[in-house]
Amino acid sequence: MRSDLAHKMGCELNDFGLLKVDALGATSVSGVxxxxxxxxxMQSLASAVAQGAIVAGGGITHALIKEDFV
Ligand SMILES: Cc1cc2nc3c(=O)[nH]c(=O)nc-3n(C[C@H](O)[C@H](O)[C@H](O)COP(=O)(O)OP(=O)(O)OC[C@H]3O[C@@H](n4cnc5c(N)ncnc54)[C@H](O)[C@@H]3O)c2cc1C
Known part of the structure; x- marks a missing residue:
């Protein structure tokens, strides 16, 4: 959370001043x-692990499957 990387990339923030993401973890910047x-x-290990599984297994995998690699 101390990194300014997301800020530098232009990711929007939510009402809590944290990164705004959709249900599958996509930020306002495409591909991030x-x-x-x-x-x-809701900062806990259980929440972070669950959300990580959804984002990696759902959001990013789904985005990659939709990519046209040909
Ligand atoms: C003192 C304390 C006690 C806690 N006790 C509990 C508890 O009992 N039970 C519980 O469920 N939760 C507890 N939590 C909350 C829990 O630790 C967090 O919710 C959880 O670790 C969040 O995981 P995360 O992966 O989102 O972030 P983090 O665990 O913070 O992981 C982020 C990682 O990114 C790395 N990073 C940062 N910037 C960069 C960069 N520029 N490049 C590369 N890497 C970078 C960091 O070094 C870090 O390893 C506690 C938190 C604290 C601070």
Whole structure:
């Protein structure tokens, strides 16, 4: 959360001043995903792990499957 990387990339923030993401962890910047403490005021290991699984297994995998690699 101390890194300014997301800010430098132009990611929008939510009402809590954390990264704004959709249900699958996509930020406002195309191709940039986030999970865990940096996205939610519900800061716990269980939340971070669950959200990480959703973002990696759902959001990013789904985005890659939709990519046209040909
Ligand atoms: C003192 C304390 C006690 C806690 N106790 C509990 C508890 O009992 N139970 C519980 O469920 N939760 C607890 N939490 C909360 C829990 O630790 C967090 O919710 C959880 O670790 C969040 O995981 P995360 O992956 O989102 O972030 P983090 O665990 O913070 O992981 C982020 C990682 O990114 C790395 N990083 C940062 N910037 C960069 C960069 N520029 N480049 C590369 N890497 C970078 C950091 O070094 C870090 O390893 C506690 C937190 C604190 C601070």
């Amino acid at each position: 995903y986030a999970a865990g403490d940096i996205t939610s005021p």
